[in-house]
Amino acid sequence: MKLFRCQSCGNILYFENRACERCGHRLAYLPETGTVSALEPAGGDAWTPLAVPDRPSRFCTNAEHDACNWLVPPGSDAPFCLACRHNGIIPDVGNAAHLASWQQMEFAKHRLFYALLRWNLPLKTRAEDPEHGLIFNVLADPPEEGQKVMTGHDNGVITIALVEADDAEREKRRHAMGEPYRTLIGHFRHEVGHHYWDLLVRDGGKLDACRAVFGDDSEDYEAALKRHYAEGTPPDWQERYVSAYATTHPWEDFAETWAHYLHIVDTLEMASAFGLSVSPSVDTDREISATIDFDPYAADGIERIVSAWLPFVFALNSVNRAMGNRDLYPFVIAPPVVRKLGFIHDLVHGRA
Known part of the structure; x- marks a missing residue:
């Protein structure tokens, strides 16, 4: 995720901002250009983005519920933006509690679509x-x-359970299932990984290549799931898998690795937007040093991504511990996991 700048006053903006806090301009995200833009009224329900004044457009219908800040494609008569057009069933927006939870869901889903569109x-x-x-x-x-x-x-x-937007309930489930991490964006990234396994692996002629990395997906899924919950994870799972749940079945291993790839790339892009670097004074051999000065969405290989991620997340985990919080990224990336992340990287970039 990037930082953005108001075209009217130069104020720094974030992806979910609806209005500039400095100049008051209404804001919208333009998925076709990948930018948040200040807007000027253009008559009726149309708005002129200052970033691209020749492309006036309208807000997505879900902006009425404060669940979306995207514009529909210019010239389109569609009621929904490129992210919201994929909505099927939504909760009853007349229920205030359901509306608030759904808004949180949409914030997470729009971040997912930011990556998919990139x-x-x-x-x-x-x-x-x-x-x-x-x-x-x-x-x-x-x-x-x-x-x-x-x-x-x-x-x-x-399908996403609306109750997952309740922080207390999600934490209760995280603890009950022994998970180190459970978030809304994590759910969206994981589940869409299954979808892209269907499209890019099964239907994309990559089954053999994928099985060589993740294992045989023809294994009975229901039996594997029952075994996972009955017997738990292998004691050496961290040497081969990105998470405990990834040990369940090759499908889950793929979806978990897909989600982590999205976690890593999007977090590194934000680190790059802030110009962050990690250079501990005690690291005389520069083993845990890195400068995040590249676009991870366009990285030419997984090696550059991982070599930047490990020092960066080591530093952030240490900062979190200083505040008495859990690690930002409580996972180990072993060499076999790097290979799996590399498969996802090449698949996303069309080279698997």
Whole structure:
């Protein structure tokens, strides 16, 4: 994720900003140009982006619910932006609690789409591809006792449990499942990894190459899931997997690695936007030193990404511990995991 600058007053802006705190201009994200722009009214419901004055447009319909700050493509009569057009079921926005939770969901989902659009990954809606189009259903648990909503993926349909937007409930689930990390953006990145396994691996002619790295996905998934919850993880799992859940089945290993690749790249881009470097005075051999001065979305290989990530996250984990917080990134990246991340990198860049 990048930092942005107001075209009217030069103030620093963030991805989710709706208005400039300095000059008061209304703001919007323009996915076609990858920038947050200050706006001027252009008559009716149209706005002129100061970043590209020749491309007036309208806000996504979900801006009415403060759930989106994107403009629809210029010249389009579509009601929704490039991210919200993939929404299927949303919660009842007349329920204030559900609306607030859904807004948090949309903030996370829009960050996901920022990355997917940066890489120009295939993004067809369910209407465009009834079999494999990407659609998100955000569902609230029923008010009465009954089956709770399960977050998951099924042939392009991603279901996210609305309750995951409740920080206390998400922390309760994280603790109950023994997870070191559980966030909304993590759910979105993981589940969309399953979708892109379908599109880029299964349907993209990469099955053999993927199996050589992640293992045989033809293994019975339900049996593997039951075994995981009954027997737990292998004692040496950190030597080969990015997370404990990745040990469940090759599909989950791929989705977890995909999610971590997105975590790493997007976090490094923000570090680069701030001009961060890590150079500990005690590191005379420069073993944990790095300067984040490149665009990780355009990196030509996984080696540069990992060599910058490890010193950077070592420093941030140390800062978090100084505040009494959990590590920002509580995971180990062993050499086999680097190989898996490299497969994801090459797949995203079309070279796997």
